[in-house]
Amino acid sequence: MHHHISVMVDGTRYEAEVEPRTLLVHWLRNHLGKVGTVVGCDTSNCGACTVLLDGRSVKSCSVLAVQADGCEVTTIQGLSTGDDWHPVQAAFKECHGLQCGYCTPGMVMATVDLLSENPNPSEHEIREGLEGNLCRCTGYHNIVKSVAHAAELMGGTK
Amino acid sequence: MTEVLDTAGAIGRPIKRKEDAKLLHGRTNWTDNIQLPGTLHMALVRSPMAHARLTKVDVSGALAQPNVVAAYSAAELGDLNANVLCVWPVTDDTVMPPFPALATDKVRHVGDVVACVLATDAASAVDALDAVEVEYEPIPAVVSMEAAIADGSPLVHDEAARNTSYVYDLGGGFDEAAAKADVVVKRRFVNQRLMPSFMEPRAVVAAPMGMSDEITLWSSTQIPHVLRVVLALSTGISEQNLRVVAPDVGGGFGGKLQMYREEILVLQLARKLGRPVKWTETRSENMVATHHGRDQIQDIEIAATKDGTFLGLKVTLLADMGAYLGIITTGTPLLGMFMYPGIYKMDAYEFRCTGVFTNKTQTDAYRGAGRPEATFAIERIVDELAAELGMEPMELRKKNWIRNDEFPYTTIAGLTYDTGNYEAATEKALAMFDYDGLRAEQKARRESGDPVQLGIGISTFTEMCGLAPSRTLGALKYAAGGWEHCTIRLLPTGKVELVTGTSPHGQGHETAWSQIASSILGIPVEDIEVIHGDTGRAPYGMDTYGSRSLAVGGQAIKMAADRLVENARVIAAHQLECAPADLEFVEGTFHVRGDAEKAMPLAALAWQAFSSHNLPPGVEPMLSGEATVDPEDFSYPHGTHLAAMEVDTETGKVRLRKYVCVDDVGVQVNPMIVEGQVHGGLAQGIGQALYEGVEYDEDGNLLTASLADYLIPSAADLPSFDTSTTMTPSSTHPLGTKGVGEAGAIASTPAIINGIVDALRPLGVTDVLMPASPQNVWRAIQSARGESA
Numbered sequence: 001m002h003h004h005i006s007v008m009v010d011g012t013r014y015e016a017e018v019e020p021r022t023l024l025v026h027w028l029r030n031h032l033g034k035v036g037t038v039v040g041c042d043t044s045n046c047g048a049c050t051v052l053l054d055g056r057s058v059k060s061c062s063v064l065a066v067q068a069d070g071c072e073v074t075t076i077q078g079l080s081t082g083d084d085w086h087p088v089q090a091a092f093k094e095c096h097g098l099q100c101g102y103c104t105p106g107m108v109m110a111t112v113d114l115l116s117e118n119p120n121p122s123e124h125e126i127r128e129g130l131e132g133n134l135c136r137c138t139g140y141h142n143i144v145k146s147v148a149h150a151a152e153l154m155g156g157t158k
Numbered sequence: 159m160t161e162v163l164d165t166a167g168a169i170g171r172p173i174k175r176k177e178d179a180k181l182l183h184g185r186t187n188w189t190d191n192i193q194l195p196g197t198l199h200m201a202l203v204r205s206p207m208a209h210a211r212l213t214k215v216d217v218s219g220a221l222a223q224p225n226v227v228a229a230y231s232a233a234e235l236g237d238l239n240a241n242v243l244c245v246w247p248v249t250d251d252t253v254m255p256p257f258p259a260l261a262t263d264k265v266r267h268v269g270d271v272v273a274c275v276l277a278t279d280a281a282s283a284v285d286a287l288d289a290v291e292v293e294y295e296p297i298p299a300v301v302s303m304e305a306a307i308a309d310g311s312p313l314v315h316d317e318a319a320r321n322t323s324y325v326y327d328l329g330g331g332f333d334e335a336a337a338k339a340d341v342v343v344k345r346r347f348v349n350q351r352l353m354p355s356f357m358e359p360r361a362v363v364a365a366p367m368g369m370s371d372e373i374t375l376w377s378s379t380q381i382p383h384v385l386r387v388v389l390a391l392s393t394g395i396s397e398q399n400l401r402v403v404a405p406d407v408g409g410g411f412g413g414k415l416q417m418y419r420e421e422i423l424v425l426q427l428a429r430k431l432g433r434p435v436k437w438t439e440t441r442s443e444n445m446v447a448t449h450h451g452r453d454q455i456q457d458i459e460i461a462a463t464k465d466g467t468f469l470g471l472k473v474t475l476l477a478d479m480g481a482y483l484g485i486i487t488t489g490t491p492l493l494g495m496f497m498y499p500g501i502y503k504m505d506a507y508e509f510r511c512t513g514v515f516t517n518k519t520q521t522d523a524y525r526g527a528g529r530p531e532a533t534f535a536i537e538r539i540v541d542e543l544a545a546e547l548g549m550e551p552m553e554l555r556k557k558n559w560i561r562n563d564e565f566p567y568t569t570i571a572g573l574t575y576d577t578g579n580y581e582a583a584t585e586k587a588l589a590m591f592d593y594d595g596l597r598a599e600q601k602a603r604r605e606s607g608d609p610v611q612l613g614i615g616i617s618t619f620t621e622m623c624g625l626a627p628s629r630t631l632g633a634l635k636y637a638a639g640g641w642e643h644c645t646i647r648l649l650p651t652g653k654v655e656l657v658t659g660t661s662p663h664g665q666g667h668e669t670a671w672s673q674i675a676s677s678i679l680g681i682p683v684e685d686i687e688v689i690h691g692d693t694g695r696a697p698y699g700m701d702t703y704g705s706r707s708l709a710v711g712g713q714a715i716k717m718a719a720d721r722l723v724e725n726a727r728v729i730a731a732h733q734l735e736c737a738p739a740d741l742e743f744v745e746g747t748f749h750v751r752g753d754a755e756k757a758m759p760l761a762a763l764a765w766q767a768f769s770s771h772n773l774p775p776g777v778e779p780m781l782s783g784e785a786t787v788d789p790e791d792f793s794y795p796h797g798t799h800l801a802a803m804e805v806d807t808e809t810g811k812v813r814l815r816k817y818v819c820v821d822d823v824g825v826q827v828n829p830m831i832v833e834g835q836v837h838g839g840l841a842q843g844i845g846q847a848l849y850e851g852v853e854y855d856e857d858g859n860l861l862t863a864s865l866a867d868y869l870i871p872s873a874a875d876l877p878s879f880d881t882s883t884t885m886t887p888s889s890t891h892p893l894g895t896k897g898v899g900e901a902g903a904i905a906s907t908p909a910i911i912n913g914i915v916d917a918l919r920p921l922g923v924t925d926v927l928m929p930a931s932p933q934n935v936w937r938a939i940q941s942a943r944g945e946s947a
Contacts, residue, residue, distance in 0.1 A: 021281075035191040036184020038408075040357050041441035045865035048357060076184035085182075093178040096834050100664030101181030102357040102408025108182065123878065131874040134865070136357050136409050137664050139841030139902075140873040142834060 005069040009034065010078025018065045025049040025060035027068075028075060036077040036105055040134070047133030050106035051075045057113035059106075059132070076105035079112065087153035088112050088146075097146030099137030107133050111147050120156030121147070168676035168683055169893070172830035175669045176684070187405040189361035189378045194434040197363070198227055200424060201283035202437075203273040203290045204446065205265035208301070208517040208858025209312065210294035212263060212272065219289035220275045225282035228431060229275040229290065232260035238426040240392040242417050244483035245637040248492055248513075252324040255315040255515075257482040259419040259426070265294065266314055266481035267517050268860050269446025274423055276435065299517040299858035303455060303476045306514050314481055314515040323479050323488060323513035328495055329571070331506035332459065335470025339461035343543045349531045350928050351453035351478065351852035352845075353862075354524045355870045356663075358408025359439040360448060362421050364428035374401045374694075375425050380410040381701040382661055384638065386693050388417045388485065393426060400425075404691035407663035411842065412523030413448050414663065415703045417485045420447070445863050450852055451524020453478035454491060456535045458498075460542075461506075466549050468558045470506030471570075473498045473535065479513050480520035487522045488513055489636060493704070494528025496571040500536040501580055501620045501796060502558040507570040517858045523703060525842055525903040529621045537617045537908035538915075538925075545919060551912075552584070552593075555618050566889065573622065575794040576889045579822060580618060583884045587798040587820040590880055596802055596816075604920055611920075612815075613803040615913025619905040620796035623897025624709030624890075628788050640706070641788040643698035644714035646675060646722050648781040650768035652761025654679065654686040658715065659699015660707040661691045665899065666831045667707060671715055673827050674893065678719035679760060680746020698786065705795075705897025708827065714787040716892050722783030726763050729781070732774035733766060734758055793888040795896040797821035799905040803913030807921065810936030812848065812914055818880045821901050824887050825894035832898050836881050839902020845871045846903075847910035851929045869929075918942070 002017040009032060018027055028034040028051070039061060040048030049060040052074040060073075080086040088111045091097070098104045107130065114121065114129040121129060126147045127140070135143060180186060217229035232239050242257040261270050273290050277283035300306045300314055306321040314321050336342050363376045373395070379385055382402040390397035407414065420437050428435040439447065457474040477491035491511050499507055526533075544551035560567045562579045569575065588594075593614070600612040625631075628639035643659040656675050660667055672686040689695050700710075723743055730748040731738040734756050741748045748763075750756040763781065766772065770779040802816040817840065826832045849869040853861040862868040869875075887894030907928070914926050914935065922942035927934045 029191075030193070034184075035188070036186060038186075038188060038358070039190070040359065041865050043441065043864045043866050046357065046441070076182075080183065089182040092182055093174055096175070096830050098178060098181055099666070099834060099838060100357065100407065100409040101177070101186065102188070104181055105184050127873040127876075131872045134357065134870055134872060136355055136411065136842070136870060137838045138834060139837035139839075139879065140871075140876055141837040141878050144873065144878065 003066045005066055007068045008072040010075055020064065020066055022065045023061055024063040024065050024068050027065035028060060034075050034077055037075045038102060038105060040102065045134065047110060048103050048106040050109045050133065052109055052113065057110050076108060079108065088150040091150035091153055092146040095142050095146040095149050097138065097143045103133060103135040107135065107143060111150060114147065115151055115154060119154065120151050168673040169827050171673070172828060173669065173673065173683065175666050176672065177666060177668050188358060188408060189363060189376050189405055190438045192363045192376055194363070194365050197434040197436050198276040198278065198431065199280040199283045200427065200435055200437040201275050201287055202271050203287050203292060205268060205270040205272055207265060207294050207296060208268050208299035209297040210265050211297060212261060212265060212292070213295050214291060214293035215273055216291040217273050219291055220286040223282065223286035223289050225277045225279055226286045227276050227278060229273065231273045232258060232262045235260055238430060240422050240426065242419055242422065242482065242484060243388050243392050244485060244488060245388065246486045246489035247635055248326055248488045249324045252488060253318045253322065254483055255318060259422040267519050268858060269519060270481065271419060276427060301516060301518065301854055301856055301858050303478050303514040303516060306516050307512065314517055321515040323483065323515060326492060326511045328509040329507040332461070332470045332472040332508040335506035336461040339469050340464035341543065341546055342459055342461045343539060343546050344459040345539055345542055345925065347456040347458065347535055347538055348927060349452050349454045349456060349534055352451045352524055352850050353445060353852060353868055354411045354413025354448065354451060356409030356411055356413050359441055359444050360414065360418065360420070361438040362424040363434060363436045364424045365434040366428055366432055371399045372401055373399060373425070373429060374403060375421065376403045376405055377421055378407050378414060379404050380407065380414040380661055380663055380703055382691055382693055383659060383699040383701050385417060385421065389421065389425060393422065401694045404661050410663045411525040412451060412527055412703060415485070415523045416449055442864060445868065446519055446860055449484050449520050449522040450480065451521060452531060453521050454531050456531065458535045458539050460539045462543055464547065466547055466554050466557050468502055468504040470504055471499060472508045475511040477511055477513050478518065478521055479515055480518045481515065482520045484520045484522040487520055489634070490521065490523050490527050491531065492528065492634070494532035496573050497529050497532035497622060498536050499569050499571050500533065501560055501618055503560055504570050518854060525839065526900045527704065529900065530843065530904045530907060533617070533619045533904050534908045537619065538912060541912045541915065542924060551616055559618065574791065575620065576791065577886045578620065578794060578796050579884060579886045580796060583796065583820040583822050584618060584798040586882060586884060587800055587818055590882060591800040591816065591818040593800065609808050610804050610806050611917040613805060613913040613915065613917025615801035615803055615909040615911065615916060617799040617905045617909035617912065620794045621900060621904050622792040623705040623795055624789050624792050625704035625706045627791060639788065640700060640710065641786055642700055642711040642714045643786045644711065644718040645782060645784045646718045648722060648760065648764045650765055652764045654681050655689055656686055656715065657689045657696045658711055659696060659701065660711040661699065661701045663702065665702070665707060666828065670708065670827045670831060674712060674715045675719050678716065678723065681760065705899040708895050709793055709891065709897040710787065710789050712893055712895055713789060713891060714785045717785035717787055718783040720783065721785060722781060725783060726760055726781055728774060728777055729763050729766055730758050733772065789890065791890045793824065793890050793896040795821065795823040795898065795901055797901060797905055799909040801909040801913040803910065803917055805914055805917040805935060807918070807939060810932035810939065812930055812935055814844065814877055814910065817877060819905065820882045820884060822884045822886050823898040823901065824891065824896035825885060826883065827895060832883070833881055835898045836902045837879060839900060840879055840906045841871055841876055843903040843906030844876065844910055847907045847928055847930060849875065849929050
């Protein structure tokens with residue numbers, strides 16, 4: 001029993017037949033080859049699989065592919081094209097906000113959403129805002145700096 | 159002799175990482191991304207019981223399920239059911255029971271593997287697991303170490319007489335020291351079991367390659383080179399036909415320093431079935447299947463005079479091996495054996511460690527591997543001694559530590575510390591921390607009876623980096639050596655390939671190694687490509703763990719670059735018609751001394767060496783430098799860490815208000831990366847102190863079996879850190895560098911707990927169990943007040 005879905009992913013429209021149980025992250029990775037988005041857990045704790053669904057961050061392991069029908073999905077691979085850098089990507093490099101890079105796609109996408117809601121967050125707001133994204137390498141110190149720096153680059157004014 | 163020049167300015171600069179562009183754009187190659195045509199996906203039947211006899215394993219039901227191609231129990235796998243190898247028999251009589259990929263007679267921990275199912279897609283393989291029929295005959299589980307070594311305990315391994323793998327002794331003379339002492343302080347500390355919790359779950363793919371007998375195994379591992387050797391030894395596959403690749407690897411922290419049964423199964427089944435086989439760990443599997451770390455009961459005694467001079471130290475450990483021995487399960491606690499004396503001088507040291515089998519997931523290396531446990535014990539007992547003597551804890555440390563003018567210093571444990579300046583690091587840390595100001599605040603809060611008390615935690619630590627001089631490893635009965643390799647090839651167009659045997663998984667080797675080579679060769683960092691993590695492209699290496707990559711691998715890079723320059727010098731002298739000794743090498747160019755006109759850049763020599771039109775007699779085409787370096791000795795980074803802890807005495811809630819650390823890791827290749835390594839280590843060490851702990855129930859069921867139950871710190875759980883460094887060059891490394899990968903994790907745990915105990919000392923608290931959750935802190939307070947908790 002398959003369902004037809006139509007989803008815009010990183011600017012390209014995909015029409016597909018999917019099993020109802022297929023998770024959005026598995027559809028992205030295994031069927032579309034969007035392997036920049038990764039899986040870190042099976043309990044929605046780690047946030048490594050975070051993407052934007054109609055502009056809002058979601059953990060794509062807790063969304064079914066059928067729920068994305070008619071929606072627009074942006075992954076880390078669609079955030080900027082070619083050699084371009086989104087300000088959040090640039091800030092993470094500038095502030096050494098990543099080490100192994102596995103949590104990074106989710107951390108970056110969560111940051112994009114965080115800054116769209118709150119263009120100039122305090123350190124406390126950054127830490128609370130990223131609570132659902134786990135990193136084991138950086139101790140978050142430089143991630144927090146990266147987010148603050150991204151806010152600056154994007155013209156946060158507070 | 160090559161003039162080593164820093165003219166490229168590459169060493170010591172916080173340059174941004176080369177690795178980041180692909181990682182930040184999702185252009186990554188994690189093992190789970192690999193999707194080969196015809197792949198079979200493996201799923202595993204794992205034991206729900208901690209200890210049971212297997213009376214029936216029937217996979218026939220699974221074979222009838224949709225898309226299932228094969229399924230095996232141990233009996234059906236037969237000779238292919240190879241063993242995980244422990245390469246470290248620490249004593250002549252270490253008990254090393256077999257560790258088969260699929261359990262044969264018994265299951266020995268929750269998550270032990272009973273059968274495997276292979277299907278054309280991953281979901282079908284998982285679906286079919288329920289159709290494997292397994293009958294378990296339960297046996298009482300051996301959960302606590304003390305119960306395990308008691309007479310009459312059920313045996314984890316029936317063929318062993320006791321649940322003891324080994325007893326290791328070192329040193330002696332404590333009783334004599336204690337007889338001379340005014341004070342002997344004795345404590346029992348529990349260094350709890352932890353999960354490495356790297357973010358990328360493990361994954362393995364093996365594929366027989368069509369064109370030859372080669373089989374390629376991709377694994378999310380820290381140790382592709384070591385893995386190739388042990389897989390060849392265990393499975394009998396011809397080593398020359400096995401290529402092991404560690405693609406992009408998402409963290410390790412020791413957890414991917416292992417030979418895993420899933421690697422054996424994937425390799426063996428790809429060979430048997432002649433098609434690609436793949437397995438990807440779920441996080442829930444990770445928590446029972448990936449090795450755990452720490453887990454020691456530490457009985458420690460320190461003897462001192464009443465003026466605070468240390469006389470002797472006695473350490474008696476029970477170290478939990480878990481149900482099986484992984485690659486260095488046995489040796490991991492012994493990596494800490496030499497470090498219990500820490501930075502202190504004393505006349506006697508006595509150590510005993512008993513390795514104990516229990517019905518729990520195996521333990522093995524986790525960030526620091528033995529040294530965090532040692533540092534925790536010594537830094538905690540020094541605080542307890544200070545309290546007993548009524549001395550200021552930092553003053554007690556100063557009185558006993560090795561002074562800057564005493565290096566190199568041979569410790570009572572037999573190690574020779576290369577260099578250190580504990581005074582400078584401590585002075586800087588105290589100033590950054592406002593130590594005196596916080597002590598004054600602490601006094602005021604004590605006097606006012608504030609329900610929120612303030613404690614100051616100190617940790618003045620050192621650690622050994624750079625595993626390891628091979629002769630030392632040999633003396634400790636470790637099977638392999640500790641050298642490292644580098645080849646640097648100058649390509650015809652003047653670009654460079656640097657082949658390293660280290661295998662990074664977040665440490666930024668591509669950037670840092672380029673900086674080292676750039677500073678010697680005068681070739682820009684961006685023109686250097688670092689090749690690693692593939693036994694086909696980087697055939698020699700001992701991989702990445704134990705803060706060894708720069709400490710050992712960095713020496714090989716330096717020597718290989720120097721050799722390349724010397725090889726180039728001969729060609730340059732021929733082309734410039736002078737003697738090699740007449741040339742000086744500055745910023746990538748050979749100059750004839752005293753003749754500014756005559757010069758030749760290395761990049762131009764690259765083409766000469768390639769075209770070979772005009773080489774001196776006897777000189778072969780192409781330019782490269784190679785080195786395999788066995789380190790002479792370890793290096794010993796150190797530092798002073800200070801934590802201000804607020805403890806609510808009514809609720810047990812703890813707040814880390816301020817964390818200051820000054821680390822001395824010698825010369826820094828890239829200070830930005832150094833700082834990042836310290837941050838990450840701090841988070842893991844603080845995680846041990848405040849949040850993390852693996853819990854089992856009395857039947858051996860894992861209670862912390864998901865990331866919802868096992869709390870690795872989130873951004874909201876940690877503060878920003880005030881970090882700084884001092885720089886005392888190592889005398890055992892030609893670049894003066896030491897290791898940094900584990901420093902934060904080693905130093906921070908005792909700083910946090912010392913701070914909590916310091917806050918509660920007036921209430922009579924002398925210890926708090928880790929993790930120092932509100933519950934554990936509250937219990938410590940209640941217990942000190944003589945009330946039942």
